[in-house]
Amino acid sequence: MPEIMFMIKLSNVSKSYQVDEETTFFALRQVSLEIKEKEFVSITGPSGSGKSTLMHLIGLLDKPTTGEIIIGEKKISVLNDDDLSSLRNEFVGFVFQQFNLISKLSVLENILLPTVYSRKELNYDPQKKAVDLLNKFGLFDKKNSFPNKLSGGQQQRVAILRALIMEPKLILADEPTGNLDSKTGHEIMRLLKDLNEKEKITVAVVTHEADIAAYGRRIVRVKDGKLVKS
Amino acid sequence: MNYALFIIKSALEDFKRSKMQTFLTSLGIVIGVFAVIMLMALGLGLKKYISDQFDSLGKNTLFIAPGKVLQGGSFGVSSFLGNRFDIRDLNRLSRVRSIVGLAPMSSKSGEAKGSIKSDYVTIFFSSSDFADISGFSIDKGRLFDKADVSKRAKVLVAGPKIAEKLFGSSVDAIDKKVSIDNVNFTIIGVLKSKGGGGFGGPDYDSYFFGPYTTGFLFDPQKQFTRFAVKADPNVSIEQVKDDINRAMLQRYKEDEFSIVEPSEIMSVVNSIFGIMNIVLVAIASISLLVGGIGIMNIMYVTVSDKTREVGIRRALGARKKDILMQFLVESIALSVIGGAVGLGLAAIGVFFVQNYFPAYIDLLSMSLALGVSSSIGIIFGVLPAKKAAALEPVEAIRYE
Numbered sequence: 001m002p003e004i005m006f007m008i009k010l011s012n013v014s015k016s017y018q019v020d021e022e023t024t025f026f027a028l029r030q031v032s033l034e035i036k037e038k039e040f041v042s043i044t045g046p047s048g049s050g051k052s053t054l055m056h057l058i059g060l061l062d063k064p065t066t067g068e069i070i071i072g073e074k075k076i077s078v079l080n081d082d083d084l085s086s087l088r089n090e091f092v093g094f095v096f097q098q099f100n101l102i103s104k105l106s107v108l109e110n111i112l113l114p115t116v117y118s119r120k121e122l123n124y125d126p127q128k129k130a131v132d133l134l135n136k137f138g139l140f141d142k143k144n145s146f147p148n149k150l151s152g153g154q155q156q157r158v159a160i161l162r163a164l165i166m167e168p169k170l171i172l173a174d175e176p177t178g179n180l181d182s183k184t185g186h187e188i189m190r191l192l193k194d195l196n197e198k199e200k201i202t203v204a205v206v207t208h209e210a211d212i213a214a215y216g217r218r219i220v221r222v223k224d225g226k227l228v229k230s
Numbered sequence: 231m232n233y234a235l236f237i238i239k240s241a242l243e244d245f246k247r248s249k250m251q252t253f254l255t256s257l258g259i260v261i262g263v264f265a266v267i268m269l270m271a272l273g274l275g276l277k278k279y280i281s282d283q284f285d286s287l288g289k290n291t292l293f294i295a296p297g298k299v300l301q302g303g304s305f306g307v308s309s310f311l312g313n314r315f316d317i318r319d320l321n322r323l324s325r326v327r328s329i330v331g332l333a334p335m336s337s338k339s340g341e342a343k344g345s346i347k348s349d350y351v352t353i354f355f356s357s358s359d360f361a362d363i364s365g366f367s368i369d370k371g372r373l374f375d376k377a378d379v380s381k382r383a384k385v386l387v388a389g390p391k392i393a394e395k396l397f398g399s400s401v402d403a404i405d406k407k408v409s410i411d412n413v414n415f416t417i418i419g420v421l422k423s424k425g426g427g428g429f430g431g432p433d434y435d436s437y438f439f440g441p442y443t444t445g446f447l448f449d450p451q452k453q454f455t456r457f458a459v460k461a462d463p464n465v466s467i468e469q470v471k472d473d474i475n476r477a478m479l480q481r482y483k484e485d486e487f488s489i490v491e492p493s494e495i496m497s498v499v500n501s502i503f504g505i506m507n508i509v510l511v512a513i514a515s516i517s518l519l520v521g522g523i524g525i526m527n528i529m530y531v532t533v534s535d536k537t538r539e540v541g542i543r544r545a546l547g548a549r550k551k552d553i554l555m556q557f558l559v560e561s562i563a564l565s566v567i568g569g570a571v572g573l574g575l576a577a578i579g580v581f582f583v584q585n586y587f588p589a590y591i592d593l594l595s596m597s598l599a600l601g602v603s604s605s606i607g608i609i610f611g612v613l614p615a616k617k618a619a620a621l622e623p624v625e626a627i628r629y630e
Contacts, residue, residue, distance in 0.1 A: 061545060062624040089547020100542045100627070104243050116236050117547040162546070205354050 006034040013067030027053040042216030050225040056084045097175035099155040101147040108143040153184035163191025241560040256568030258521025265514035275509035275589035284492045314453035323466040328470045331359040331460030340411035341360025344396025355445025371419030379441040387419040391435035483487040522610040529614035541626030554619040561611025567605025
């Protein structure tokens with residue numbers, strides 16, 4: 001079996017929306033991109049450039065209009081909704097700008113939420129893993145708190161723990177610092193960098209801020225729905 | 231965490247946060263289930279009341295009535311018309327060997343003057359077998375016997391209610407004279423209370439009973455309206471019916487008399503009340519429908535309130551069916567909570583009604599209440615839940 005050098009590969013991917021009968025809006029045009037294992041990639045570009053669309057495609061939240069996305073050995077165009085859900089569950093850990101914790105669930109329950117939807121036999125006790133992670137991130141005393149009692153930095157760290165609970169190959173962060181002050185933002189970025197360097201987790205960060213993008217070992221620039229050579 | 235448990239817990243936690251909304255949404259189901267269960271309980275009570283009345287007649291009891299009493303499962307007309315039996319029929323029936331007890335029935339109504347007051351009363355005239363056949367027993371004094379019948383004795387046995395009314399108490403009524411339409415009778419006994427009355431049943435406690443020969447005083451034609459018969463328990467009821475039929479056919483045509491088992495009458499009465507009850511329950515069920523629509527409405531609101539949450543859950547790996555289940559469990563929980571509260575209220579209602587009427591809730595109505603309310607949760611929850619499940623993850627997560 002040949003060694004797979006990329007963990008996710010986009011070939012000639014376009015995403016377009018029918019605005020009206022005559023106008024088609026292209027959010028992405030003919031984008032080809034590989035993200036290799038253990039990489040730290042920043043995807044950057046001005047607002048409206050298509051970087052969010054790119055991130056949704058990489059995160060399997062959306063399907064391309066044309067082109068193919070390959071994850072591991074799987075072509076996602078042939079996968080059904082259940083398969084895609086399983087891949088999102090096991091393969092990707094999402095970190096969002098608005099943290100996107102579920103307000104009626106406690107910190108611990110939020111972290112465990114992906115394991116509820118897992119169809120995979122986990123080789124660890126999720127409850128124990130969650131507690132370990134909380135300890136490691138200094139959030140153990142918050143485990144029964146609800147998200148609205150936490151600061152933004154704490155919420156984003158809980159979101160990162162939620163992304164880590166399934167031991168994903170890829171952490172996909174969409175403007176992870178956008179709702180944080182710059183000090184906290186840099187803390188979060190250092191945390192992601194640590195995860196990449198120590199835990200060998202692939203990280204892709206979408207951001208419009210240059211100093212945040214600078215954390216990446218490779219920077220992919222998007223402009224008008226196309227990749228710009230970096 | 232266990233998946234099912236987690237989903238149920240999520241739904242219930244939602245309710246905790248909006249108690250008022252939960253209450254109002256469930257209210258329609260509460261009222262609907264309450265009404266349906268209450269009506270079913272009353273229907274069951276009525277059925278029990280009727281069957282108790284018939285049960286008191288005892289097994290092996292048959293009635294012989296003029297005309298056709300039951301026709302094609304309902305009451306015939308001719309039973310209310312004038313044909314009557316007479317002493318020749320009584321004699322003929324008394325020779326039927328499979329009959330062990332024979333009570334002819336005739337009645338007379340009139341003004342009775344007691345020691346305390348007067349009242350308008352009914353006397354049933356019969357043989358000394360009547361108490362045994364009809365399930366009466368004596369409380370004070372004695373029943374009339376064969377000697378009283380052959381002597382045409384002017385003696386009466388009183389129901390406890392009428393005895394008390396006319397004489398103050400059962401004891402005070404014994405050996406007292408009562409004058410009915412200017413004929414003086416002696417009260418020789420008072421019966422034990424048999425209940426009845428109130429809801430359409432005859433109030434036996436307010437009747438007098440006397441020897442049928444004495445009844446001829448008021449009826450020169452010496453006629454009877456029907457016979458009550460106790461069949462020999464060692465002979466099959468079909469055989470007894472056959473014997474009676476043969477005896478009666480010597481004088482009457484096939485359609486001039488009927489032999490009726492109480493159970494036949496009971497099944498006709500039950501089917502009439504049963505249909506009535508079904509109609510009432512069906513009308514009450516409309517409120518369940520309205521309650522279900524209320525749940526559907528609030529579930530649509532919930533789905534759009536939670537669009538973003540759906541997006542988050544989908545991003546974390548929830549499948550469409552996971553989302554569907556989440557909302558379905560929520561709507562089922564809403565309506566089952568309503569159903570349980572309605573059932574509880576109906577139980578309290580029945581508890582109070584029982585003072586006046588033998589209403590009760592059986593296992594069937596309980597499981598029906600919970601079954602119907604969870605079905606309502608499913609039926610009216612499935613469209614909103616499908617809408618939630620069909621949300622595109624990328625659209626949902628961007629939803630503000």
